[in-house]
Amino acid sequence: MKSLIMILIIVAALCCSVAASPTVDVTKLQYPRLNDIEIPKITRHTLGNGLRLYLVEDHELPLFRMSVRINCGGFMEPADKIGLVAILGQTLRTGGTTTRTGDALDELLESIGGSVETFGGITTCGASVSVLSEHTDLGLEVLSDILQNPVFDPDKIELAKVAHRSGISRRNDQPQQIVSREFAKLIYGAESPYARHTEYATIEAISRDDLVAFHRAWFHPENVQMAIWGDFDPKKLVKQVEKLFGKWPRGSSPVPPLPKVTYKYKQQVYLVDKADLNQAQVIIGHIGGLLTDRDYADRIVMNTIMGVGFGSRMVDAVRSREGLAYSTSSAFGANVDRPGVFTSYAATKSGSTAKAIREMIKVVRSMQTDPPTVDELKTGKDSYLNSFVFQFDTRAEVVNRIMDYDFYGLPNDFLQQVKARVESVTADDIIDAAKRNLKPDSLIIMVVGNPNDFDEPLDSLGLGPVERIDIAIRQAEAHGGSR
Amino acid sequence: MKRATCFVPSVFLIGFLLAGQAVGFDFSELENSVKEHTLQNGMKFIVLERHEAPVVSFVIQANVGSVDDPKEYTGLAHMFEHMAFKGTTSIGSRDVNKELRLMAVEDSILMELRSEKRKGRLADSARIAALTEAFEAAREAAYELVEPNAYQEIVRREGAVGINAGTGPDATTYFYSLPSNKLELWMALDSDRFLDPVLREMYKERDVVAEERRMRVENSPSGKVYEELIALAFKAHPYGIRGIGHMSDIQNLTREAALAFFEKHYGPSNLVAAVVGDVKAEEVFRLADQYWNRIPYRPSPERITTVEPPQSGERRMILEDKAQPMYSAAWHIPELTHPDRPALEALVDLLGRGRTSLLYKSLVKEKKIASSVSVFSGAVGEKYPTLLMVTALPTPGHTNLECETEIFAQIEKLKAEPVSQSDLDKIKARARAGFVEGLEGNAGLARQLVTYNNLWGHWREMFRELARINAVTAEDVQRVASTYLTRQNRTVVMMETQGS
Numbered sequence: 010m011k012s013l014i015m016i017l018i019i020v021a022a023l024c025c026s027v028a029a030s031p032t033v034d035v036t037k038l039q040y041p042r043l044n045d046i047e048i049p050k051i052t053r054h055t056l057g058n059g060l061r062l063y064l065v066e067d068h069e070l071p072l073f074r075m076s077v078r079i080n081c082g083g084f085m086e087p088a089d090k091i092g093l094v095a096i097l098g099q100t101l102r103t104g105g106t107t108t109r110t111g112d113a114l115d116e117l118l119e120s121i122g123g124s125v126e127t128f129g130g131i132t133t134c135g136a137s138v139s140v141l142s143e144h145t146d147l148g149l150e151v152l153s154d155i156l157q158n159p160v161f162d163p164d165k166i167e168l169a170k171v172a173h174r175s176g177i178s179r180r181n182d183q184p185q186q187i188v189s190r191e192f193a194k195l196i197y198g199a200e201s202p203y204a205r206h207t208e209y210a211t212i213e214a215i216s217r218d219d220l221v222a223f224h225r226a227w228f229h230p231e232n233v234q235m236a237i238w239g240d241f242d243p244k245k246l247v248k249q250v251e252k253l254f255g256k257w258p259r260g261s262s263p264v265p266p267l268p269k270v271t272y273k274y275k276q277q278v279y280l281v282d283k284a285d286l287n288q289a290q291v292i293i294g295h296i297g298g299l300l301t302d303r304d305y306a307d308r309i310v311m312n313t314i315m316g317v318g319f320g321s322r323m324v325d326a327v328r329s330r331e332g333l334a335y336s337t338s339s340a341f342g343a344n345v346d347r348p349g350v351f352t353s354y355a356a357t358k359s360g361s362t363a364k365a366i367r368e369m370i371k372v373v374r375s376m377q378t379d380p381p382t383v384d385e386l387k388t389g390k391d392s393y394l395n396s397f398v399f400q401f402d403t404r405a406e407v408v409n410r411i412m413d414y415d416f417y418g419l420p421n422d423f424l425q426q427v428k429a430r431v432e433s434v435t436a437d438d439i440i441d442a443a444k445r446n447l448k449p450d451s452l453i454i455m456v457v458g459n460p461n462d463f464d465e466p467l468d469s470l471g472l473g474p475v476e477r478i479d480i481a482i483r484q485a486e487a488h489g490g491s492r
Numbered sequence: 493m494k495r496a497t498c499f500v501p502s503v504f505l506i507g508f509l510l511a512g513q514a515v516g517f518d519f520s521e522l523e524n525s526v527k528e529h530t531l532q533n534g535m536k537f538i539v540l541e542r543h544e545a546p547v548v549s550f551v552i553q554a555n556v557g558s559v560d561d562p563k564e565y566t567g568l569a570h571m572f573e574h575m576a577f578k579g580t581t582s583i584g585s586r587d588v589n590k591e592l593r594l595m596a597v598e599d600s601i602l603m604e605l606r607s608e609k610r611k612g613r614l615a616d617s618a619r620i621a622a623l624t625e626a627f628e629a630a631r632e633a634a635y636e637l638v639e640p641n642a643y644q645e646i647v648r649r650e651g652a653v654g655i656n657a658g659t660g661p662d663a664t665t666y667f668y669s670l671p672s673n674k675l676e677l678w679m680a681l682d683s684d685r686f687l688d689p690v691l692r693e694m695y696k697e698r699d700v701v702a703e704e705r706r707m708r709v710e711n712s713p714s715g716k717v718y719e720e721l722i723a724l725a726f727k728a729h730p731y732g733i734r735g736i737g738h739m740s741d742i743q744n745l746t747r748e749a750a751l752a753f754f755e756k757h758y759g760p761s762n763l764v765a766a767v768v769g770d771v772k773a774e775e776v777f778r779l780a781d782q783y784w785n786r787i788p789y790r791p792s793p794e795r796i797t798t799v800e801p802p803q804s805g806e807r808r809m810i811l812e813d814k815a816q817p818m819y820s821a822a823w824h825i826p827e828l829t830h831p832d833r834p835a836l837e838a839l840v841d842l843l844g845r846g847r848t849s850l851l852y853k854s855l856v857k858e859k860k861i862a863s864s865v866s867v868f869s870g871a872v873g874e875k876y877p878t879l880l881m882v883t884a885l886p887t888p889g890h891t892n893l894e895c896e897t898e899i900f901a902q903i904e905k906l907k908a909e910p911v912s913q914s915d916l917d918k919i920k921a922r923a924r925a926g927f928v929e930g931l932e933g934n935a936g937l938a939r940q941l942v943t944y945n946n947l948w949g950h951w952r953e954m955f956r957e958l959a960r961i962n963a964v965t966a967e968d969v970q971r972v973a974s975t976y977l978t979r980q981n982r983t984v985v986m987m988e989t990q991g992s
Contacts, residue, residue: 032687035677042673043546043671115848116848120921122926168856175863175885179815320641329640329700332697356706388645396651398547
């Protein structure tokens, strides 16, 4: 048998002739100078009551857009009423105002092909407006009405609760959803506002009075910033905003600070046993960092080399070399107000779960031991530097970013400072950043999958005993059905 | 992560809701600033200059999709799309001559292995074991010379964003954006990859695609429902098979088949490119002649001829799963260019778009029996007769059948009485707003231009959508509801929770 194969190999190797390459040597291409990036001019206004505006004109298309940032969020809700702010965010808009029902708002906005939406998130609440510019006044007026005069119609509160109950009942159906939810709890703690989630009981406990009280306490102009871009006349617009929002009274107390994060590095393997899956979800990681950390720019390059896109170590090893996953990447999360999360992720068939975990840890470890090659460093830096122009190619991203920077007290040119630092990052800086920020011996490893089909039991990885995570949904006394 | 694979049903919806005539804005000016140029080899270029920011978006669409997959090779169009990122004779290898010889070895062992395996129960297991071992050795030997992901590394380094591709039933689309001074890089690199592709790493990439199938279909409740629904609705037309292919076919794809597929379907007359951004049209055309015209002309293959026979009775299936209930129903409707489609788009809009739509109002807002309900036209593809699809997620304590009863009741209402003028006006207003929004990004606009060109034969049809939608009457909507949304024409797949 072997000899037959050898003959086959030799014959095949002889038969094959190769044509001369007709291809272009792209390294020889000369590029013209890039046209200047024109950073759009942003005008700021602050109303007498503290509401802050950020305006940028764009007359290319007849559109008017806003995004509103309201400084309050789910982190402020009590632990037995998780979901309060999310439901507030939905019913602000759907529940209608003192002069228009939610259904009437639906009709009004859909009849002009526009939208005004609101949301309640963990650290901020917000709103958005998108209308043709001919409907600018209407869009503004509806926004003002929703933010200042909501009535929280009980039927729409029930509608939001039904949606939440449905979401709870389905939360274990998509494997990726289990991964992100459960991993956040392992990093921030199950009770942390950054990781905790709704249960039937917490939804049940939320009343209309809670929504009214939360809105009354925190929805005040000094907590509101509005980014506005599109086809408008700034003078007229500011006047209109003054008229609609100028009388909105200030609140009486300052928004509390975000809760601190405490994290203790440890090595631990977790398993979510899901027998109906034939592909395991593997996630490894630990706490990440802050946007304002001294080595933030170094980490961007480090993570690009480690696991962003084709050519990164993670994708080359896990996807291209071993064929273990379609989807694999790493992310070193950073926020301004709380540390992000470092994760590396892959989805692999059950039979290669342990192999994938080993490969992924190996890649993380390599960041501390194998300095980036000349090529890696070049790709890591140049992909950031050469694509920098895409941070400025729409008015929307520019004005929203400035609004965020302003909120956090970051300088306007924060991004340019990061870019300058990326330009000077060296291979040594990458190794230093990896040593400071990555803990390959203290990784949290979580697998969602069917352990009966794994290539090896997880406790044979040599990473300690495996702790099982129970994801069964806590049933409440009464849920389901509209009452 | 990278590369959307199978078709996302809503993609074509965007196209439909386009229209013109916003007050004070002249769309004909925009239409007139779109320039086109056809190379000698038959490849068409569409260019729109936009000088707001120094960036440019590129889209290449090959007029080939998963409907063109040969029998036993489902998933091949999608597999080739993956292979189009593997480089050329000059990109992706440390020693291409040696590598090509080793790839030939790899192929010949694989063919032996395949034919032995095909004997099924009569196969010689010792021979299979030996061939498998030899194959793996040959695969690793060829891989030794590969510079993995070299193509992506070049474009990323030069500042590309949004590097991706997607294979739909009708077409395969490749796209990314670059700083606009790198126009020539795209011209050189992308013409090379369709002039001189090397399908290296084929048998590693097969495993990657298998994982993609596990992710998108086998471990996703909605993925499972969709796969069953199209399979049940189509017994003849290949729209019944998901573009990712059957698992056993994916694991049997060969480089030989992928290369033959490329030769047949990737001739320049079967490709259209759109370039939108801070470039000069004449410069684009000049470079296109220089680089893309190097690809020799090949005739374009014809459309497939299989016609789905009319359905003569409802088809229905219950899919048992661990997941929560999920409802889906689909009706056969004609392809995009059919004169009934504008009225069907209006119907989809009335039934399922926004909070004032019939289904949202009744199932979600009032009865609260569903947490979400969606309606799509062109739910499979758009080149051939396709499906109109409704999906709903029952709320806890409610069932698929309750949702179904209400969905059918709302459809019967549409058949019984003409829609109001204000509802028709709403559809037209939304179409206008949707059109303007669709013009915002370079990348999205470039994709619309090639997609219209592919489906209608000309990108100008993008600017005719409003006229088509505006011509729809209440009677048209009523008529298409009665014609297409019938019991015999319907296929239903429900996911039910095991043991409940």
